Amino acid sequence: MGADREGGVRRPPVRAVAYAACGVVLLAGCASMPDSGDLRDVESTPRQDTQVRVFAVPPREGASAGDIVQGFLEALTSDDPNYDTARKYLTAHAARQWRPERSATVLADGPSTQPDPLMGGRDDPHNLTYTLAGVRVATVDEQQAYAPAAGSYSKKVHLTQDTKSGQWRIDGLPQGVVMGKSDFQRNYTSVNKYYLASNTSVGTSGQPVAVADPVFVRKRVDPMTQMVRSLLKGPTRWLSPVVRSSFPTGTELKKGVSSLTPDDQNRLTVPLNDKASRVGAAKCTEMATQLLFTLQNLTPTLDSVKLRGADGRTLCDLNEEKAQAIAWHGSARRPDFLYFLDSKQRLVRIPGVDTGTSALPVPGALGEGAAPLRSVAVSRDEHTAAGVSSDGKSLYVTSVASGGSLGDPVVVSRGATEHDRLTTPTWDARGDLWVADRDPRNPRLLLLEQGAGRPLTVRTPELPGRIKDIRVAADGVRMALVVEKDGKQCLLIGRIERDDKSGQPLAVLEMHSATPGLEEVTAMSWAGDSRLVVVGREQGGVQQMRYVQVDGSTPEGPAPPAVTGVKAIAASEDEQVPLVAYSEDGIVRLPSGAQWQKVVKEGSAPVYPG
Known part of the structure; x- marks a missing residue:
């Protein structure tokens, strides 16, 4: 439970007193709250600098029931390690029973508080119940794991007044804490x-x-x-x-x-x-x-x-x-090269962190143009490349070395159109190659161990639609999938489970959304050990590029600057390596601390190893 802080000024009588000399901000825990009246939000405080410590204050003598509720919510957003001050707003029994570490509920705004007129009041002036309400955004469980959430939030807080001292205290409350989104981001x-x-x-x-x-x-x-x-x-x-x-x-x-x-x-x-x-x-x-x-x-x-x-x-x-x-x-493995297709649909490369724009054909059949390509993937050791033919039917795997032959395709799709055939392939650090066949008559998620042999079909029993694109994480145990249904696309993260004896993958399970706010996902790439960069669009919005975490949260820091008409995006788990995009301007690159720069006008399908 907690109070949301946006950028406004707190209304009297709630105060925030800053002591600049020692970097301390005291949050008043006793705001005026009537025992009846309209629904009110817990007031917002200005967002504090990350280095400023925020301390709660205990309840004042003679505080009203409303003051106790709001003061308690304020205390939860402080930096009190064990919530000792927050417990002072509770009865002794409630303080012993309350487990703030059990969960955190994140609301779009701070929880609204309203006294319940049907409980306490005239019939029992020493007992009151308040309802905390809001719109849920996410939850954090007792393992500290984040998950997006939706729907309304409504919980009761019961207060009792000591007949001797006249002091109000909370004696019934939900486990865990609740706070607004901006307070959560600050805390x-x-x-x-x-x-x-x-x-x-x-x-x-x-x-x-x-x-x-x-x-x-x-x-x-x-x-x-x-x-x-x-x-x-x-x-x-x-x-x-x-x-x-x-x-x-x-x-x-x-x-x-x-x-x-x-x-x-x-x-x-x-x-x-x-x-x-x-x-x-x-x-x-x-x-x-x-x-x-x-x-x-x-x-x-x-x-x-x-x-x-x-x-x-x-x-x-x-x-x-x-x-x-x-x-x-x-994230500790920096790629040697950035790879993409040139105007002749051949595989070419430039140094991964170089500022140059002179691309050279990759040694071997894919760089020699043995087959025109529409998408590629290079193994994480950069010794092997996989390419999908320009019509989307055939997947080839060959060595990135001079003299390497193309050979026969290792996978062939029977989809009727280009859009019903193979996705862009993807490699994990184990050396396994993944690709999805979008043939509506026989949709499959396929794995080729070490990029060779008979393709294995991996089960996806929880798939809510049709696979549009896939990227396996370097670790080989997580997969990002763009799935489309009814004209909308979402980005899902699934867990790859393997047979304990053979190590062969059995299924991708427990898929969850990493982009709950997007209805269209155009492109995506892993951009860290638990971070992805995504190009997409919200309902009724314009195309945007953003970073997302695998758990669906938004990482700290700015989003990449906008670039027009992005069709593909490439990133490395090493977050210091520049982002690369295929846009209306061709292949463009985003060095750290700079703006997008053109690499080549004629080119497509950029990828880093993986």
Whole structure:
């Protein structure tokens, strides 16, 4: 529960007092609230700078029931680590029973509050009930996992007045917290924690693959310690079936450790309980790798992690270089080249981070024009390329090396028209190649292990429409699918489940929307470990480009600047690599901190490896 803050000035008697010298903002917890009257929103406070700490104030003596309700909602949007001040608005029993960490409900605006005239009032002047109401936008569960939500929100808050002291307190309230969208954005931040794919490894070395699991934590309430505790508790329910944690079950921070802080060498020491004391060296380095990837996502300057057992003994010590050797990490792999099709429908490339615009044909059959192409995908090691023929019927796979022959197509679609045939192919870090056949008579999601052999059909039992486009995540356990139905398209994220013994994918399951506000999705690409860039249109709106998280939330930071008539978009998991688009102006590129720049006028289908 909480009060939304937009950019307006708070109406009297609610006040926000800023002490600039120490960077403190005190939010008054006692706003005037009549015991009857019209529906009112909890008033908004100006959005605060991310470095300003916000503290709640306890209820004042003799506060009315309405003041208590609004003061409690205000207290929930503060930076009080354990909500101690918020609990002062509750009776002793309610304070013990209330679990604010159980969930967070995000509303479009702050919760409206209205006294219920049918409960309390004249018949029982010492008991009152208020209704909190609003329009839901999202929820965050007890695992800190975000999910878009819709519909109305309505919950009761009951207050009682002590007959001796005359003080009003809340004695009945829903579990969790509720607040408006702008308060949520001010209070919470999304951070990736990392686990290892259960049945996915890279190359002949068998290197495990790191998988991002985004969660929301409170920004200014020791987020580093929050993230360590969250990582130790294990993955979120949605991701759990396809990842593993190297931490033994029951591993926690050592008793008495309440906060973690890196030293002046940017090293973090993490004391663990006795559950971790007997792990071997290999398992310990995996544990430290999970921790380092997780915390660097929060604090990029962190260089190393040391794990310490309950007896004070060092279990292992890991720096960034060693961590990259332990687990394959998509965002740490910078592509060598950007690839696209030239005016002759041949595969060409330019250096991935170069500012040049001189494209050269890729070695091998696809660069030599052995078959005109309409879409391509290059393996993540950049040794192999897959191309779909210009009519959409045939998928070819060939080496990116001089002298490589085209060979026979590995997949052939029997769709009647170009739009009923093969989608753009896509590779994961395991080396597997994915493509969808849009033939209405036999729609299929297909996988070619290591880009060769007989195509395997992967089940999609929850698919709500027809696949238009697909992109597999580097980790090989998540897939983004553009699905169309009744003239509308949505972007879904599905979980790829594999057979425990063979490692072959069985199905893409539990699909959920990553773009609930869009009715048309023109193009999309992975643009980080848990982020995508999407080109689409809201109902009645114009085409726009935006970043989205796999959980459906909107990441912090600005959207890419607009570019006209985008037909395809390419991005890398390494967020420092420029965005590239195929637009009305040809192939254009967006370097960091700059505007869109033309690469070539005649070109199409840009892709980075993957």
